[in-house]
Amino acid sequence: MSISLKNYTLKYLAAALLVIIAVWAALFYAVILDELYDNTDDGLKDLKIQIIRKAYTDDATLGINEFDFNQFKITPVSSAQYKEGNFFRNELFYMEYDDEMEPYRILETYFLDGNGNHYRLEIRTSTVEEDDFGLDLFFALIFLYIFLVVSIVLINNIVLKKVWKPFYGTLENLGKYEFGKQYKPKQNTTEIREFKLLDQKIDKMIERNETAFTQQKQFIENASHELQTPLAIAISKLDLLIERETVPQEILTDLSETKHGLIRLVNLNKSLLLLSRIENNQYTDKREIEINEVVKHVLDDFTDLLQFKNIVLDFAETAVFKTVINPDLAYILISNLIRNAVKYNSTGGKIIVTVHAAEITIKNTAVVKEPLNVELIFNRFYKAANDNTSTGLGLSIVKSIAENHADLNIIYAFENNFHVFSVKARNS
Amino acid sequence: MKILIIEDEPALLVTVKQFLEGEKYVVETANNFKTATERIGTYDYDCILLDIMLPDGSGIELLKEIKILNKKDAVIILSAKNSVEDKVLGLDLGADDYMAKPFSLMELHARIKSAIRRNYQKGETTIAFKNVELFPDDRKVFVGKAELVLNRKEFDLLYYFMIRPEKVLQKTVLAESVWGDNIDQADSLDFIYSQIKNLRRKLKESHAEIDFQAVYGIGYKLI
Numbered sequence: 001m002s003i004s005l006k007n008y009t010l011k012y013l014a015a016a017l018l019v020i021i022a023v024w025a026a027l028f029y030a031v032i033l034d035e036l037y038d039n040t041d042d043g044l045k046d047l048k049i050q051i052i053r054k055a056y057t058d059d060a061t062l063g064i065n066e067f068d069f070n071q072f073k074i075t076p077v078s079s080a081q082y083k084e085g086n087f088f089r090n091e092l093f094y095m096e097y098d099d100e101m102e103p104y105r106i107l108e109t110y111f112l113d114g115n116g117n118h119y120r121l122e123i124r125t126s127t128v129e130e131d132d133f134g135l136d137l138f139f140a141l142i143f144l145y146i147f148l149v150v151s152i153v154l155i156n157n158i159v160l161k162k163v164w165k166p167f168y169g170t171l172e173n174l175g176k177y178e179f180g181k182q183y184k185p186k187q188n189t190t191e192i193r194e195f196k197l198l199d200q201k202i203d204k205m206i207e208r209n210e211t212a213f214t215q216q217k218q219f220i221e222n223a224s225h226e227l228q229t230p231l232a233i234a235i236s237k238l239d240l241l242i243e244r245e246t247v248p249q250e251i252l253t254d255l256s257e258t259k260h261g262l263i264r265l266v267n268l269n270k271s272l273l274l275l276s277r278i279e280n281n282q283y284t285d286k287r288e289i290e291i292n293e294v295v296k297h298v299l300d301d302f303t304d305l306l307q308f309k310n311i312v313l314d315f316a317e318t319a320v321f322k323t324v325i326n327p328d329l330a331y332i333l334i335s336n337l338i339r340n341a342v343k344y345n346s347t348g349g350k351i352i353v354t355v356h357a358a359e360i361t362i363k364n365t366a367v368v369k370e371p372l373n374v375e376l377i378f379n380r381f382y383k384a385a386n387d388n389t390s391t392g393l394g395l396s397i398v399k400s401i402a403e404n405h406a407d408l409n410i411i412y413a414f415e416n417n418f419h420v421f422s423v424k425a426r427n428s
Numbered sequence: 429m430k431i432l433i434i435e436d437e438p439a440l441l442v443t444v445k446q447f448l449e450g451e452k453y454v455v456e457t458a459n460n461f462k463t464a465t466e467r468i469g470t471y472d473y474d475c476i477l478l479d480i481m482l483p484d485g486s487g488i489e490l491l492k493e494i495k496i497l498n499k500k501d502a503v504i505i506l507s508a509k510n511s512v513e514d515k516v517l518g519l520d521l522g523a524d525d526y527m528a529k530p531f532s533l534m535e536l537h538a539r540i541k542s543a544i545r546r547n548y549q550k551g552e553t554t555i556a557f558k559n560v561e562l563f564p565d566d567r568k569v570f571v572g573k574a575e576l577v578l579n580r581k582e583f584d585l586l587y588y589f590m591i592r593p594e595k596v597l598q599k600t601v602l603a604e605s606v607w608g609d610n611i612d613q614a615d616s617l618d619f620i621y622s623q624i625k626n627l628r629r630k631l632k633e634s635h636a637e638i639d640f641q642a643v644y645g646i647g648y649k650l651i
Binding site for chain 2: 225226228229231232233234235236237239240242243249252253256257259260263266301304305308
């Protein structure tokens with residue numbers, strides 16, 4: 001699972017915002033409430049001074065001992081109950097308008113009238129409903145949070161898309177790039193220094209790799225080519241020696257065996273060169289080929305050998321198998337498979353070749369009645385234990401042609417004592 | 429028959445020269461572009477063996493030169509670069525054949541013969557040995573006046589022997605020339621033997637005076 005950069009940042013931003021807003025909300029709530037009470041209390045204190053002053057001059061005031069529209073009451077108290085100071089408390093009172101109990105802020109204080117009597121003064125004022133306030137604040141903050149997250153998503157989408165566009169461009173360009181093929185450096189499309197640097201570094205890296213790759217490619221090819229001439233000389237010299245009638249028989253036999261060895265070297269060299277060319281995409285001439293025709297051609301070339309080895313050939317075609325491939329490589333692909341089917345077959349064995357619409361299967365009687373190691377058979381230089389005639393490259397070449405050059409897959413299976421090699425079109 | 433070998437590798441040049449002289453050709457050599465240009469400009473050859481990579485120029489340029497001069501010489505390209513592009517380019521430019529190094533001398537000989545014959549009918553149109561006559565272009569074989577019917581591979585096999593009668597033909601060369609890469613060396617020994625046996629039986633049945641002689645460990649000889 002991978003997550004896009006955009007969503008990745010968003011995930012953390014959303015979590016962080018939630019915490020920040022929660023903390024901020026708590027602080028905000030406390031500060032606002034404090035300020036509110038402070039204001040209310042100041043108002044109450046001011047009112048207290050006015051009421052006490054009034055009470056000094058107007059005895060009627062002293063008679064107000066119930067909260068009604070006055071919003072204060074004065075109760076006589078004993079001197080023992082008298083206390084200095086202002087005492088605030090919150091209390092719930094029934095409010096007709098709302099038809100429920102509402103919080104009131106109450107200032108309780110004590111005073112003496114002109115005659116020295118003790119009184120308790122309580123002034124009340126409707127104050128903020130903390131629960132409602134908290135709830136309102138909570139909803140407001142939820143809304144703010146959602147609004148912020150949505151805004152961030154939108155801004156992220158617009159800004160990040162714009163900001164990261166060159167980066168995605170670079171990614172796409174890299175995705176299209178194939179090793180060994182001409183790489184087109186990205187045009188300067190960004191003003192962002194980091195991306196510009198990234199592009200430059202990538203271009204440099206690819207250039208270095210390509211140079212190294214080309215040199216190596218060149219080296220393998222050159223090495224193979226350079227080997228051809230000395231091999232040609234050695235083989236020709238041996239040919240000339242073998243031609244000489246005066247050479248004694250034993251020496252002739254030795255010479256012939258030496259030549260055999262050299263020919264194996266030549267074949268190995270050729271196979272390596274072929275493999276390196278396929279893998280370097282040097283066979284550019286591809287066209288649509290009917291595999292059926294190639295198979296018939298190859299089988300025709302093998303007629304004598306099949307007859308000689310007394311192998312029964314069962315060839316059938318149910319449809320025409322067309323695929324885009326270089327004609328020479330198509331021939332090599334099929335002939336390598338058929339050659340193996342002939343070579344690793346017992347006298348009186350059987351080869352079954354079937355061509356379908358997008359598949360060809362080549363089955364041959366197994367000499368040893370057990371499956372081959374699928375992990376190994378397509379590896380370079382893999383040979384069965386006692387096989388000294390093979391270069392160990394035949395199936396590597398087949399695989400390389402099928403998978404690197406053409407759009408084909410090669411699959412091995414072991415069925416009813418038959419080795420089965422299938423070449424299938426990849427998109428079917 | 430006059431042949432020009434253009435090849436910069438001295439050892440290979442000498443070997444090929446030696447071999448072709450053994451086959452009764454008149455052989456001249458050039459080991460660089462300059463000498464080659466001079467020779468081509470001055471003399472006519474029946475066949476030119478042309479190495480593509482020369483120290484002071486490309487064999488392809490020489491080939492173009494030959495065509496510009498409107499020369500009728502058959503050209504066989506010899507190249508260490510066994511690449512399809514080179515082959516196609518060479519043949520497109522009018523080369524008669526293309527051989528990748530390393531090649532066998534017998535194969536080279538057979539190709540020279542074919543190239544000369546095809547090129548301007550100057551070579552023998554038939555090859556005869558004792559009472560057997562072979563028509564390479566029609567792919568027919570006659571024993572005396574009677575036609576001997578051979579399949580494709582048998583014909584190719586006989587052709588190789590007829591070009592060089594009384595000389596040893598190595599099994600490896602035969603296998604590669606006639607059956608290409610398809611035959612494995614492990615099989616070739618017995619396989620060639622069985623093919624020769626078939627051919628020998630057919631020749632005997634049609635009263636041919638030629639026969640194959642096995643040379644132990646090496647190959648066969650047409651006698």
